[in-house]
Amino acid sequence: MSAPKEFTCAADDWARASKEIYQRMALSIEAEQVRSLMFLDTFDWRLYRAGYVLAHVDDTLELSDRETGTVVARAAAHNGTAMNGELPGKLRGRLAGVLGLRALAAVASVDSSSVVLAARNDDAKTVARLVLSDSRVDHGGRRATLKYRLSVVPLRGYDRHASRLSEELAGTAGVEPISSSLFEEAVAATGRRPGDYTSKLSLDLNRDVSTYDAARLIYRTLLQVMNANRAGVVQELDTEYLHDFRVAVRRTRSALKELAGSLPVELENRFRDEFRWLGQATTPTRDLDVCLLEFPAFRQRVGVSSGDLDPLHALVSDEKRRAHARLRTELRSTRYQRLCKEWSRAVDAEAPSTGAGPVGTTSIGELADARIRRVARHVLRDGSRIDDASPAESLHDLRKRCKELRYLLEFFSSLYEPKLHRSLLVELKALQLNLGQFQDTQVQRHALEEYAERLLEAKKTPAAALLAIGRLVAVLEDQQRTARTEFADRFSEFAGAKNRSRLSALTEARP
Amino acid sequence: MRTVATYSIKGGVGKTSAALNLAYLAARDGQRTLVWDLDPQAAATFLFRVRPRIKGGGKALVRGKRDIDDAIKATDFPGLDLLPADFSYRHMDLMLDDAKRPTRQLGKLLKPLSLDYDLVVLDCPPSISLVSENVFQAADLLLVPLIPTTLSLRTFDQLLGVVAALDGRRPDVRAFFSMVDGRKRLHADIMRDLPHNRSDILKASVPSATDVERMGLTRQPVVVSNPGGRAAQAYTALWQECHDALFGPGAGTAP
Ligand SMILES: Nc1ncnc2c1ncn2[C@@H]1O[C@H](COP(=O)(O)OP(=O)(O)OP(=O)(O)O)[C@@H](O)[C@H]1O
Ligand SMILES: [Mg+2]
Numbered sequence: 001m002s003a004p005k006e007f008t009c010a011a012d013d014w015a016r017a018s019k020e021i022y023q024r025m026a027l028s029i030e031a032e033q034v035r036s037l038m039f040l041d042t043f044d045w046r047l048y049r050a051g052y053v054l055a056h057v058d059d060t061l062e063l064s065d066r067e068t069g070t071v072v073a074r075a076a077a078h079n080g081t082a083m084n085g086e087l088p089g090k091l092r093g094r095l096a097g098v099l100g101l102r103a104l105a106a107v108a109s110v111d112s113s114s115v116v117l118a119a120r121n122d123d124a125k126t127v128a129r130l131v132l133s134d135s136r137v138d139h140g141g142r143r144a145t146l147k148y149r150l151s152v153v154p155l156r157g158y159d160r161h162a163s164r165l166s167e168e169l170a171g172t173a174g175v176e177p178i179s180s181s182l183f184e185e186a187v188a189a190t191g192r193r194p195g196d197y198t199s200k201l202s203l204d205l206n207r208d209v210s211t212y213d214a215a216r217l218i219y220r221t222l223l224q225v226m227n228a229n230r231a232g233v234v235q236e237l238d239t240e241y242l243h244d245f246r247v248a249v250r251r252t253r254s255a256l257k258e259l260a261g262s263l264p265v266e267l268e269n270r271f272r273d274e275f276r277w278l279g280q281a282t283t284p285t286r287d288l289d290v291c292l293l294e295f296p297a298f299r300q301r302v303g304v305s306s307g308d309l310d311p312l313h314a315l316v317s318d319e320k321r322r323a324h325a326r327l328r329t330e331l332r333s334t335r336y337q338r339l340c341k342e343w344s345r346a347v348d349a350e351a352p353s354t355g356a357g358p359v360g361t362t363s364i365g366e367l368a369d370a371r372i373r374r375v376a377r378h379v380l381r382d383g384s385r386i387d388d389a390s391p392a393e394s395l396h397d398l399r400k401r402c403k404e405l406r407y408l409l410e411f412f413s414s415l416y417e418p419k420l421h422r423s424l425l426v427e428l429k430a431l432q433l434n435l436g437q438f439q440d441t442q443v444q445r446h447a448l449e450e451y452a453e454r455l456l457e458a459k460k461t462p463a464a465a466l467l468a469i470g471r472l473v474a475v476l477e478d479q480q481r482t483a484r485t486e487f488a489d490r491f492s493e494f495a496g497a498k499n500r501s502r503l504s505a506l507t508e509a510r511p
Numbered sequence: 512m513r514t515v516a517t518y519s520i521k522g523g524v525g526k527t528s529a530a531l532n533l534a535y536l537a538a539r540d541g542q543r544t545l546v547w548d549l550d551p552q553a554a555a556t557f558l559f560r561v562r563p564r565i566k567g568g569g570k571a572l573v574r575g576k577r578d579i580d581d582a583i584k585a586t587d588f589p590g591l592d593l594l595p596a597d598f599s600y601r602h603m604d605l606m607l608d609d610a611k612r613p614t615r616q617l618g619k620l621l622k623p624l625s626l627d628y629d630l631v632v633l634d635c636p637p638s639i640s641l642v643s644e645n646v647f648q649a650a651d652l653l654l655v656p657l658i659p660t661t662l663s664l665r666t667f668d669q670l671l672g673v674v675a676a677l678d679g680r681r682p683d684v685r686a687f688f689s690m691v692d693g694r695k696r697l698h699a700d701i702m703r704d705l706p707h708n709r710s711d712i713l714k715a716s717v718p719s720a721t722d723v724e725r726m727g728l729t730r731q732p733v734v735v736s737n738p739g740g741r742a743a744q745a746y747t748a749l750w751q752e753c754h755d756a757l758f759g760p761g762a763g764t765a766p
Contacts, residue, residue, distance in 0.1 A: 118587075124730075125560035126587040156592055157584030 005166055006178040007150040011134070013174030014148055020172050025165065027130060030118040038109045039183055041194075042102035043232055043241065048194045050098045053183045054091075061091060069181065101293070103238035108186035109138045110146075119165055127161035129153040130169075135182070139190035146185050149178065197228055199244045201251070205414050207365025212356035214364035215262035218255050218411055219347040222248045223340070233282075234328050239289040242327075246286055249279045254407045258371045261359035267346060268357065274339045281330040288320035290440070291447060301475045308468035311461050315451055368412040369507040375405045376503050383491045388484075392442060395487070399435040402428060420506050427499050434490040438483040445476045512625035513757040515632055516650040516682070520666060522637035525656040525689035527554045528723050528733075530634040532746040533654075533753060535732040538591035540754075542629040545583065545592045547621075549603070549646070550636040553596035558730050559586045561595050569597035572620075573606040579620055588735075592628075604641040613641060618649035630757070639673075647674060650682040652756055656689035656717075659701040671711070683756055687749055688716035715748035 009017055021027070038056040041047045047054050051066045056077055063073040075088035087095065087104070114133040118126040131153060135146045150169060154162030169175050180188075187194055203221060205214055225248040232241030253275045256268055292313075299309055330336060345353040359367065379401045386394050406428055413421055452469045455461040493499070515533070517526040530546060538544040548555040553563035561584045571577035584593050599606075610616040621631055635646055647653065655670065657663045667686050674684050692698050705712060717723070720742040722733045729736045734743045 123560040123562075155585035157582075 004170065004177040005152045005154075005162075007169050007175050008147040008178050009150060009175045010147050011145070014132075017172045017174045021168055024168055025119055027117040027119055029115055030126070030129070031116040033114045033116070035112050035114065036110070037112075039107050039186060040104045041107045042099060042104060043229075043237070044102065044197050044199060045195045046098050046100070046102055047095070047104075052095075052098070053181070054104070055183075061088065063091060063094070066181070066183075101238060101240050105237060106139075107192065108183075108190050110182065110186050111136045111138070119161060121161075126155065127158040128155060128165045130165060135186070137186045137189040142190060144189035146182075146189060149182065150175070199225075199240075199247070201410050203411060203414060205364060205412065207363055207368075207415055209364045210356070210360060211259060211262045211362045211364050211367050212360030215255065215259045215360075216347040216349065216352060218259070219252060219343070220349065222252045222255075223344055223347065227340070230331060234331055236324060239293065242282060242286055242289065246279065246282050249275055249282065250403070251407050251411075253279060254404050255411065258375070258404065258408060259359075259367070261357045263346065263357045263360070264354050265357055267354055271339075271343060271346075274335075274343075278330075278336070278339065281327060284323040285320065285327045287443065287447065288316060288323055291316050291444060292320060294444065298472055302468045302471050308462075308464045309472075311455055311465040312448075312451055312469055315455060364412075365415055368408070368415055372405070372408050372412070373503075373507050375401060375408060379405055380495050380500070383495060386487070386491070392438075395435060395438055395484075399432070399439055402432050402435060406432065416506055420502055424499070424502050424506060427494050427502075431490050431494045434483055434487055438480055438487065441476045441480040441483065445473055445480070448473050448476070512621075512628050513630055513652070514621065514650045515630065515652040515654055515753060515757060516635055516646045517632070517654050517656065518635045518643065518646060518650075519637055519655050519657075520639050520670065521658075521663070524637075524658055524663075525717060525723075526637070527558070527634050528726060529654065529656055529687075529689070529717070529746070529749070530555060530632050531558055531726070532732045532734050532743075533750050534591055534630075534632045535588055535734055536747060536750040537630050537632075537754070538588055539734075540750075541590065543590050543627060544630045544632065545594060545624060545628045546586075546632045546634060547594040548596040548634050549600065549642060550596055550634060551598055551600035551603075552636065553598075555634045556593065556595040558726060559584075559593050560730055561586070561593055563596045563598065565595060565597040565599075569599035569603070570606050572597075573603060573616065574610060575616070575620060579624065600636075607641045607645060614644045614648050617642075617645035621649055647677055647682055648680060652753065653682045653684045654753060655684065655686040657686045657712075658690050659688050659698040661701065664701070685711055685713050685753075685756060687713040687752075690719040691716050692719045713749065713752045715745055715752055717742060717745040717749065 035057065040054045040056060040061075048066065052072075053064050053066050055062045055064070059077055061075050061077045062071050064071045073091055073094060075090045077088065112133045112135040114131050117130040117132060119128040119130070121127050129152070131151050133149050133151075135149065137144045137146060152162050152166050152169070170177065184194060201221065203217060205217070226245055229241040229245040229248070232238070233245050253272065256272050256275065260268060295309070295313055295316075302309060342353075379398065382394070382398050382401055386398065406425075409421065409425055409428070448469055452466060452473075455466060455469075517530040517533075519526055527550070534544050534546045546555055546559075548563075556563040565572055565582045567577050572579060572582055579594065582594055584595060585591075586593050607613050607616050612619075617633075624631065633646055633650060635643065653674070655667060657667055671684055674681055688698075688702060691702070702716070718741050720733075720740065722737040722740050723742045725736075726733060732746075733740060734746055737743055
């Protein structure tokens with residue numbers, strides 16, 4: 001096997017190491033370079049997960065393969081930022097599917113100064129090069145210096161010399177073969193780890209843990225999600241920060257209900273109110289986000305003269321700005337700060353500020369079984385009572401129940417047989433999708449009707465714009481009807497014998 | 512991939528000096544460039560500080576028995592590689608003569624390099640031989656240094672005649688004045704009396720300059736050793752014209 005081509009060396013060790021190397025091999029400075037680069041990814045590391053590294057180097061965006069380091073695409077970057085929509089065409093097409101709704105943000109900025117050292121033969125011909133780079137990482141005011149990185153650059157026709165240089169380096173004390181890429185090191189220097197955030201919940205529990213401990217773990221994890229997303233919500237980097245933030249709030253509220261009594265009752269009551277407040281504070285912005293995200297689809301549905309929706313779009317955008325300003329104020333309020341501080345003390349891992357509640361000593365396995373059985377029973381019961389004559393509210397209520405079941409299954413996934421658990425989630429998601437379509441179209445319809453009223457009052461709105469909204473409402477009504485018709489089938493599938501036996505097997509069969 | 516050859520029947524007129532400087536300028540513009548030193552005297556190879564030896568000998572290479580890739584050497588300049596000369600090249604005529612189509616053999620050898628290079632510069636020995644016939648077939652542009660004398664102009668016209676009589680593919684032939692001595696009346700007269708419409712004589716001319724002479728000592732293109740000098744400026748202007756002749760006027764430089 002050939003010697004590695006890349007090495008690291010602590011700056012302090014280099015003085016001695018280089019002396020040793022120079023004794024065995026003549027190296028002379030050929031050039032010096034200064035380079036700045038910025039690594040970009042989404043908050044949830046979508047590029048990293050897809051096997052890419054994206055760097056902004058000088059005026060260029062370079063997309064490379066994470067494993068091999070080879071550049072797979074390159075495009076000129078216009079303005080310092082490379083937000084989702086502003087990615088140069090070539091990269092946008094390639095990455096759209098990976099990025100989804102998420103925006104790109106800087107994960108680490110690196111300033112490197114490099115020295116190119118040349119190894120020369122008796123004719124003073126360069127036969128191999130050694131590039132030594134000294135990099136500094138900047139991130140949100142943090143500054144860190146990385147170890148020196150050394151890379152041997154072979155020259156065509158002179159591979160033997162490069163191998164010799166590599167061997168010399170490998171045999172020098174303090175010089176180590178490289179074990180992580182510049183990207184990984186730079187990210188680590190910012191205090192993060194590639195892939196450290198995902199919107200998926202992954203909790204490691206076992207059945208014998210007390211409900212008191214398990215509940216605190218759940219609450220802590222969810223609070224971390226809220227904290228991690230807060231800045232992105234405030235800065236409105238993309239709509240997913242708020243989405244994930246809200247899911248964490250909703251999961252917390254659901255846990256406060258389903259795991260009631262794991263903490264002292266008065267404390268739970270107080271935080272139930274606090275998290276309801278927080279959830280409500282985020283709702284207007286999220287609804288408007290969803291509406292704006294739907295616009296491309298709206299435009300498609302009303303067809304040709306899609307410009308007719310522009311007055312509506314302007315109104316919704318305006319509303320959204322205002323709602324977001326209110327949300328920002330709430331997230332900076334003392335009420336919010338107190339909530340975070342006190343809640344985090346109450347659910348602390350080592351030194352919680354409160355003791356266990358009335359059911360705190362029950363084992364979480366036992367409680368999880370009971371709660372999943374109960375909520376599943378309610379879903380089955382409520383769903384079977386719904387027929388064509390039932391009011392829309394009954395479907396909304398069922399949707400809430402389904403969400404509760406979903407959260408319970410997600411909190412406790414580590415307690416159950418994985419295959420069974422997965423099949424149940426699949427069935428549940430199908431039902432939730434149908435209920436979601438039904439409710440979302442309804443919420444949108446009502447919102448559109450309200451906006452239409454307001455545009456009408458504003459007088460100067462062109463008739464075409466109102467007509468377009470009318471057409472859109474009709475389309476949504478249609479979709480809602482379809483969802484309603486499909487409900488019966490979806491539900492009977494979920495409530496079928498096969499799934500029922502899965503449900504009972506889940507909470508009875510011990511893995 | 513385009514191919515330019517610095518060529519002249521006469522020796523010592525500035526072929527190698529031009530080949531080196533132009534190749535360097537092309538590489539600096541971002542063209543992946545290969546110089547093939549076809550001269551057994553190995554001047555270009557020496558100037559790039561590479562050993563004038565091809566592993567396994569020139570014969571196997573020229574006959575296509577050995578992969579050309581293995582013989583290529585990086586120069587000290589990014590994007591600029593060299594296919595070195597070998598002493599055995601003095602028998603290149605005989606080596607070529609053994610090939611199936613003796614006048615097309617060089618072109619055939621160059622073909623597979625088109626993935627790796629944007630430009631090949633052939634530095635030729637001074638002669639008219641089977642090697643030069645091969646060069647005429649392989650090159651897109653024949654670049655001929657002329658020392659401004661009436662005799663050299665006549666020789667150039669003869670060369671044009673030879674090329675025009677070739678079968679099939681013919682290179683574009685352009686001359687440039689080389690080693691121009693401003694103090695020599697003859698040089699000034701010849702250049703002034705040249706008909707203005709001779710598009711086959713390039714506008715840029717290379718002055719006689721000590722920094723070019725010193726290339727044998729510095730072993731660097733003058734564009735590197737003395738970038739502000741008159742010779743460097745002349746080669747830069749010459750490269751611009753060659754670039755246009757090879758890639759079309761106004762064509763951007765390679766990525
Ligand atoms: N513009 C110039 N000014 C001064 N000296 C020059 C100039 N061009 C070339 N020379 C010198 O003239 C000699 C021959 O130049 P060069 O090797 O470039 O010519 P050549 O045509 O390749 O020669 P050969 O036919 O031997 O291959 C060299 O010593 C070189 O330094
Ligand atoms: Mg020569």
